[in-house]
Amino acid sequence: MASNQEKEKTNILKLITESQVWTSTFRHGYADTPRNRALQISANVWLHLHPTKVRRHGIRYRYTWCAGGLTFLLYLVTVVTGVVLMFYYRPTGEYAYHDIKYLDFDVPFGMFTRNMHRWAAHGMVIMVWLHMFRVFMTGSYKPPREFNWVVGVLLLTLTLLLSFTGYLLPWDQLAIWAVTVGTNMARATPLLGMEGPFGESLVTPRYNARTILTAAVNVGPPTLLRFYVLHCIFIPIAASVLMILHFWRIRKDGGISGPL
Amino acid sequence: MAGQVRDDTDKTKDWTWSRRDFLSLGGWAATLGVLSILTMAFVRFMFPRVLFEPSTLFKAGKANDYSPNTVSEKYIASQRVWIIKQQDTTGANFLIALSAICTHLGCTPRWLVTENKFKCPCHGSGFRGFDLERGRDITAIHFEGPAPRPLERLKVWVDAAGDINVDKGIKILWKDGVWPSDSRVKV
Numbered sequence: 001m002a003s004n005q006e007k008e009k010t011n012i013l014k015l016i017t018e019s020q021v022w023t024s025t026f027r028h029g030y031a032d033t034p035r036n037r038a039l040q041i042s043a044n045v046w047l048h049l050h051p052t053k054v055r056r057h058g059i060r061y062r063y064t065w066c067a068g069g070l071t072f073l074l075y076l077v078t079v080v081t082g083v084v085l086m087f088y089y090r091p092t093g094e095y096a097y098h099d100i101k102y103l104d105f106d107v108p109f110g111m112f113t114r115n116m117h118r119w120a121a122h123g124m125v126i127m128v129w130l131h132m133f134r135v136f137m138t139g140s141y142k143p144p145r146e147f148n149w150v151v152g153v154l155l156l157t158l159t160l161l162l163s164f165t166g167y168l169l170p171w172d173q174l175a176i177w178a179v180t181v182g183t184n185m186a187r188a189t190p191l192l193g194m195e196g197p198f199g200e201s202l203v204t205p206r207y208n209a210r211t212i213l214t215a216a217v218n219v220g221p222p223t224l225l226r227f228y229v230l231h232c233i234f235i236p237i238a239a240s241v242l243m244i245l246h247f248w249r250i251r252k253d254g255g256i257s258g259p260l
Numbered sequence: 261m262a263g264q265v266r267d268d269t270d271k272t273k274d275w276t277w278s279r280r281d282f283l284s285l286g287g288w289a290a291t292l293g294v295l296s297i298l299t300m301a302f303v304r305f306m307f308p309r310v311l312f313e314p315s316t317l318f319k320a321g322k323a324n325d326y327s328p329n330t331v332s333e334k335y336i337a338s339q340r341v342w343i344i345k346q347q348d349t350t351g352a353n354f355l356i357a358l359s360a361i362c363t364h365l366g367c368t369p370r371w372l373v374t375e376n377k378f379k380c381p382c383h384g385s386g387f388r389g390f391d392l393e394r395g396r397d398i399t400a401i402h403f404e405g406p407a408p409r410p411l412e413r414l415k416v417w418v419d420a421a422g423d424i425n426v427d428k429g430i431k432i433l434w435k436d437g438v439w440p441s442d443s444r445v446k447v
Binding site (some may be wrong): 010177180181186204207211214216218220222 | 303305307311312313365367382402405
C-alpha cells in the first residue's frame with residue numbers, strides 16, 4: 001500500500017517535471033555543476049550579457065567598489081518607482097504640483113515611492129562619479145577599453161540629463177527657477193545658442209537651443225510636458241541602449257580589468 | 261557597403277557599377293535620405309508656429325500713481341517689471357520700465373531699498389539703484405556677482421488717455437556707457 005502511494009507520487013512528480021511548460025521554464029539541472037553554473041547565465045535572457053564565468057578578482061569589491069553595478073541597480077530602482085509614480089502624475093501646469101502634493105500626503109505609500117525615486121536618483125549620480133573615479137584611478141579606461149570609456153561618458157551625460165529633466169516635474173518654485181537657470185545656460189551654446197560664439201549668425205530668438213527645450217519664451221507648461229517626455233521616455237531609452245552596449249563591451253574587452 | 265561583394269562584373273563591358281552595387285547603394289541612399297528628412301522634420305516639429313504666451317503689452321496706471329525717486333514693485337508679481345519714477349536735478353520727472361529678469365541666468369532680482377541696489381537671489385548678482393551723483397538716474401549697472409551686463413529697460417510710453425503703457429517685447433539695452441534717450445519717457 002505504502003509503496004503504491006510512493007509510486008503514484010513519483011509519477012505525478014515526473015508528469016510535472018517532464019511537461020513541456022516545466023522544461024521550457026527550467027532548462028537546466030539544479031545540481032551545482034560547472035556546466036549548470038554556466039547555463040544559469042548563458043541560458044537566461046536577462047543575464048546573457050554577463051560573462052558566463054568571471055575571474056576571481058572581478059568580485060573584489062575593494063578594487064571595483066561595485067560602483068558600476070550599484071549604479072545599474074539604482075537605475076532599475078528609479079525605473080520601477082518612476083513607472084509607479086506615473087500612475088498619478090499628470091504633466092500639465094494645472095495638475096502637476098497638486099499631483100505631487102497628492103502623492104506626498106494622501107496616496108498610500110506615495111511619499112515612500114517618491115522618496116525612493118528621488119534618493120535612488122541622487123545615489124545614481126553619486127555612484128556614476130565614484131565608478132568613473134575608480135575606472136580612472138585603476139587605469140581601466142586604457143586600450144582595449146577606451147571605447148567603453150567613451151560610452152561611459154555618454155551615459156554620465158544622460159544620467160545628468162535625467163536628473164535635470166526630473167528636477168522640473170514637481171513644478172514648484174525651486175523646480176521652475178532651477179530650470180530657468182539651466183535652460184538659460186543653453187543661450188551660451190556655440191552656434192545654436194543666441195548668446196554663444198557665432199550664435200547670431202545661425203539662430204534667432206525664436207529658434208535656438210534654448211527654445212527647443214522650453215518651447216516657450218519662459219519656462220511654462222509646454223516646457224513641463226517636454227521635460228516629462230524626455231525624462232520618462234526619450235532619455236531612459238537612450239540610456240538603456242547605451243547600458244546594453246556598455247555591459248556587453250566589458251565582456252568583449254576581456255572582463256573587468258584586474259590588478260596589475 | 262559593397263566591399264565584401266564578389267566581383268562578378270563583366271570586365272568586357274564598361275559598367276561603373278554592377279547591378280548589386282547599384283541596388284545596394286540605392287538602398288542605402290534611400291534609407292539615409294528618409295532618415296535625414298525625418299530628422300529635419302522632427303527638429304522643425306519641435307518649434308511650433310504659434311506660442312500661446314500672454315501679451316507683452318500691459319498698462320501700468322497713471323504717472324501720478326508713482327512718487328518721485330521710488331522703485332515700484334506693483335507689477336513685479338504679474339509682469340516682472342519695476343516701474344520707476346525718476347526726478348532729475350532740474351525737477352523733471354521720467355518714467356522707466358525696468359525688466360526684473362537677471363541678465364545672468366534669468367532669475368528675478370529683488371529691490372533692496374536701503375542698500376539702493378537690485379540683488380539676485382540665485383547667484384548674487386547686484387545692480388546699482390539710483391545714481392545719486394549723476395542726475396539720480398537708475399543705472400541698473402552690474403557691479404557684483406556673475407551678471408555680464410546691466411538689467412534691461414523696456415519700451416514705455418504714455419498714451420492720449422494718460423495711461424502708462426509698457427511693451428515687454430521691446431528691450432532697450434545699456435549701450436556705449438549710456439542709456440539711449442528712448443529708454444525712458446518724460447512725464
